[in-house]
Amino acid sequence: MSFTKLILKNPFRKKSRAILSITGIMIGIMVIILLGAITSGLTEEMGVESKNTEFFIMNNTVENYGTPANMETSALDNLSSVKGINQTAKLIDGSIVDGTNMISVEGMDADKLEFMGVTIINGTKYNENKDEVIIGKLLADNENKTINDKLKIKNKEYTITGIFETGNINNDKAAIISINKSRDLLNIDDDKIFLLQVSIKKGEDIEKIKSEVENKTPEEIKALSDASELESVKTILTMVDGATFAISILAIIIGGLGVINTMLMSVTDRTKEIGLLKAIGWSKKRIVFMIVSESIILTTTSFILGSIFSIAILYALEYFKIFDASYPPKIFIIAFIVAFIVGIIGGLVPAIRASRFEATEALRYE
Amino acid sequence: MSENIVTIKNLTKSYENGHIKALNGINLSIRKGEFISIIGPSGSGKSTLLNMLGALDTPDNGEIIVAGEDLKKSKKLNEFRAKKIGFIFQLHNLIPNISTVENVELPMHSHGIKTKNMRKKALEALKFMGIENRANILPTKLSGGERQRVAIARALINDPEIILADEPTGALDSVNSKKVMDMLKKLHKEKNVTLIVITHDLEIANMAQRTINVLDGKILE
Numbered sequence: 001m002s003f004t005k006l007i008l009k010n011p012f013r014k015k016s017r018a019i020l021s022i023t024g025i026m027i028g029i030m031v032i033i034l035l036g037a038i039t040s041g042l043t044e045e046m047g048v049e050s051k052n053t054e055f056f057i058m059n060n061t062v063e064n065y066g067t068p069a070n071m072e073t074s075a076l077d078n079l080s081s082v083k084g085i086n087q088t089a090k091l092i093d094g095s096i097v098d099g100t101n102m103i104s105v106e107g108m109d110a111d112k113l114e115f116m117g118v119t120i121i122n123g124t125k126y127n128e129n130k131d132e133v134i135i136g137k138l139l140a141d142n143e144n145k146t147i148n149d150k151l152k153i154k155n156k157e158y159t160i161t162g163i164f165e166t167g168n169i170n171n172d173k174a175a176i177i178s179i180n181k182s183r184d185l186l187n188i189d190d191d192k193i194f195l196l197q198v199s200i201k202k203g204e205d206i207e208k209i210k211s212e213v214e215n216k217t218p219e220e221i222k223a224l225s226d227a228s229e230l231e232s233v234k235t236i237l238t239m240v241d242g243a244t245f246a247i248s249i250l251a252i253i254i255g256g257l258g259v260i261n262t263m264l265m266s267v268t269d270r271t272k273e274i275g276l277l278k279a280i281g282w283s284k285k286r287i288v289f290m291i292v293s294e295s296i297i298l299t300t301t302s303f304i305l306g307s308i309f310s311i312a313i314l315y316a317l318e319y320f321k322i323f324d325a326s327y328p329p330k331i332f333i334i335a336f337i338v339a340f341i342v343g344i345i346g347g348l349v350p351a352i353r354a355s356r357f358e359a360t361e362a363l364r365y366e
Numbered sequence: 367m368s369e370n371i372v373t374i375k376n377l378t379k380s381y382e383n384g385h386i387k388a389l390n391g392i393n394l395s396i397r398k399g400e401f402i403s404i405i406g407p408s409g410s411g412k413s414t415l416l417n418m419l420g421a422l423d424t425p426d427n428g429e430i431i432v433a434g435e436d437l438k439k440s441k442k443l444n445e446f447r448a449k450k451i452g453f454i455f456q457l458h459n460l461i462p463n464i465s466t467v468e469n470v471e472l473p474m475h476s477h478g479i480k481t482k483n484m485r486k487k488a489l490e491a492l493k494f495m496g497i498e499n500r501a502n503i504l505p506t507k508l509s510g511g512e513r514q515r516v517a518i519a520r521a522l523i524n525d526p527e528i529i530l531a532d533e534p535t536g537a538l539d540s541v542n543s544k545k546v547m548d549m550l551k552k553l554h555k556e557k558n559v560t561l562i563v564i565t566h567d568l569e570i571a572n573m574a575q576r577t578i579n580v581l582d583g584k585i586l587e
Contacts, residue, residue: 002481006464013463276459279422280473280520281448359422363455 007293011301014266021262022302025342028251029306029335030313035244036331037314043237044326053086053202055210058195060222068094068105069183069192071221076196078216084204089115090179090193094186096154103139103153104174107182113164116197118176123147123162128178133158136172137165151175154185198223252342255299259346263295267350274354275362284355291354295347296340303339307332371527371560372396372419377428379414379583388414390583392428398527401554401561403574411583412564413532419562420451420530433527448476452521452559454531454550458513460505460520467492467501470519477524491519495549511542518549528560529553535570547573 012018057079059071069092079085092107108116110125118134126132133151140146140163150157158177166172183190200209210223267274277287314325377392388411396402406412417423419432421443430437433450440446447453452473460469470488479487492498495515505513514534521529531550535543547570554561563574571577579586 003475006468006475009463272459273461276453276455276461277472278444279420279447279453281444281446281451281476281524283444283476286476360417363422363459 003290007290008297010290011266011294011297014269017262017265018298021258021298022305024258025255025299025302025339026306026309028248028255028342029303029339030310031251032244032248032335032338033307033310033331034313035240035247036334037310037325037327038323039237039240039244040326040328040331041324042240044324053204053206054197054199055206055223055225056091056195056197057213057217057221057223059220060224061220067194068092068186069188069194071193071195073191073193075218075221079196079213082209082212082216084200084209086199086201087112087115088199089197091116091195091197092179092182092186092188093194094182094188096185098152098154104170105153105182105185106171106174106176107179107186108176109179112197113176115199117166117168118164118171119166120162120164123160126161126177128180131156131158131181132161133175133177134162134164135160135175137163138169138172139175142173156185248338252338255302256342256346259295259298259342260349262298263291263347263350264353266294267291267354270354271357271362271365274357275359275365278357278359279363287355288348288351291351292344292347295350296343299339299343299346300336303336306339307335369398370395371398371400371433373429373431374418375429377415377418377430378426379411379418379423380426387583389418389425392583392585394578394585396560396562399554399558399560400576401551401574402563403571403577404562404564404580405566405568405571405577406580410580412580414583415580416530416532416562416564419528420453421446444476448473449524450527452524452526452529454514454517454521454529454534456533456536458505458517460513460516462504462506465502465504466497466508466516469505469516470523473520473524488519488523491523492516494522494553495519509542510538511545514538514542514546515549518546518553522553522557522559525557526559528562531561531563533564533566535565535567543567543570 057071057076079088089109089112090107093104095102095104108118110128113120113125120134121137123134126134135145135151143151145151145160147160147162149160151160153175164172164176177185179193182188198213200206206225210225213223214221274287311327314327317323317325372394374392374394377389378387379389380387390411392415404412404415414423418425418430418437421432421437421440425438433446435446435450437443437446461472467485467488470491471484474484474487489498489501492501495518497512497515497519500508500512500516505516508516518534529550534550535546538546550561550563551573553559563570565571
């Protein structure tokens with residue numbers, strides 16, 4: 001029998017004790033995974049990651065608000081020298097009043113639609129050289145339009161090639177066409193846009209890049225992000241993170257004490273056996289290694305079961321549409337590290353105690 | 367005349383700050399391959415002497431050299447026990463949740479032997495003890511005599527130079543006691559191992575080539 005097999009067998013000698021111990025640690029592991037998954041789900045839901053990696057550049061003067069485009073593209077000529085920018089997309093944003101109807105028209109490059117958060121749920125993108133348009137789902141429902149229908153804007157008919165969703169009620173009432181077509185519709189000069197959406201490369205400091213952008217553009221040009229929304233989301237998530245951390249620490253302490261107790265009882269039960277192992281030449285190091293490994297087996301089993309149950313619960317939450325969880329590997333790695341550390345700490349105290357047994361005393365133990 | 371495997375000079379050991387003198391100036395020589403029995407009343411010091419021989423306990427004073435190892439000075443007592451000594455206890459001390467053959471394999475773990483070779487050697491030892499058919503069952507399913515034979519197989523697995531048996535038949539009935547002693551005699555004869563047995567049973571003591579009588583921590587001449 002290999003040493004590994006012996007280590008795998010030992011923790012399960014007293015099954016009820018092992019089950020209790022595993023259950024205790026498993027609950028702690030589940031708390032870590034579930035709270036981690038919920039926090040991560042919230043982060044994704046609220047778009048914190050994208051909010052933290054995206055900003056927009058616009059002419060931040062009073063005159064610009066309410067106009068479809070008032071920023072000259074030449075003002076952005078120096079932007080190419082700003083390091084850390086990943087992607088940019090131009091936006092023109094206006095409204096057309098046709099009698100009693102008002103329609104929001106946005107101009108975007110067709111290849112930037114996804115980047116701008118536009119998801120086509122039916123049909124395709126527009127061809128920028130043709131009179132084609134995509135319309136928001138709410139607009140399609142209101143106007144009873146679908147793909148291949150015609151949409152009349154300012155006496156001109158556009159073919160609807162797709163229906164989109166953005167998750168924003170106002171945007172989903174809009175029509176999107178190419179930048180050039182929107183300039184024609186809204187009577188905008190060729191060198192003007194409303195804003196430039198910017199995403200930064202992973203790991204870059206958004207505030208530093210925003211500051212650099214402002215330094216390299218005229219004074220009225222500002223790099224902005226929706227700070228108030230981001231901050232409130234961040235505050236909520238910081239609180240959830242804090243709670244997760246506190247509960248995780250509690251889980252570690254309770255789980256750790258549980259493992260120490262289980263392993264101490266196990267070592268006491270096996271006093272005579274440990275005396276025998278010493279008598280047949282096992283070193284202190286080997287005995288410590290065996291007991292710590294047994295403890296790690298218990299906590300690793302807890303981790304595996306805790307992960308399975310957590311995933312099952314999260315699936316159930318998603319199935320019943322209660323919550324959209326997220327499963328980043330990070331939370332499982334953290335849970336495993338916690339389980340491993342609890343295993344080492346929980347096993348070390350009893351292991352050191354066992355290694356100090358005098359063989360002659362241990363062999364006489366009743 | 368064969369060489370000494372045990373040389374003990376003026377060995378003393380006391381407990382509780384010297385109030386209890388377990389060994390009080392022991393002098394003893396044992397030749398290689400000898401079968402020795404140690405007798406004496408309870409508390410006479412015979413188990414302490416056996417523990418000293420097996421490096422399970424350390425002396426206060428005196429000299430003890432076993433199988434070429436100075437046990438008072440040696441820093442490698444684990445290795446010494448693993449390689450040179452085989453222990454048999456009154457209670458077999460088998461681990462209950464692993465099979466008979468796995469129990470026999472235990473002393474080989476500190477030798478870095480491959481699992482396959484460990485199994486082969488353990489089965490041979492069980493065969494030598496006549497219980498190879500009990501190899502894969504748990505010790506709890508064995509009779510008292512069988513358990514003690516497994517313990518003997520475990521003691522001889524590393525081909526030790528000395529086997530130390532502390533009342534090996536103490537917990538057995540007369541039939542099983544005879545079987546176990548027959549096995550120990552076979553082991554002594556066929557493997558030429560030095561056998562040192564503590565016993566209260568004079569019949570068993572008389573099976574040995576020499577009997578040492580211990581009283582009040584001293585060997586009676």
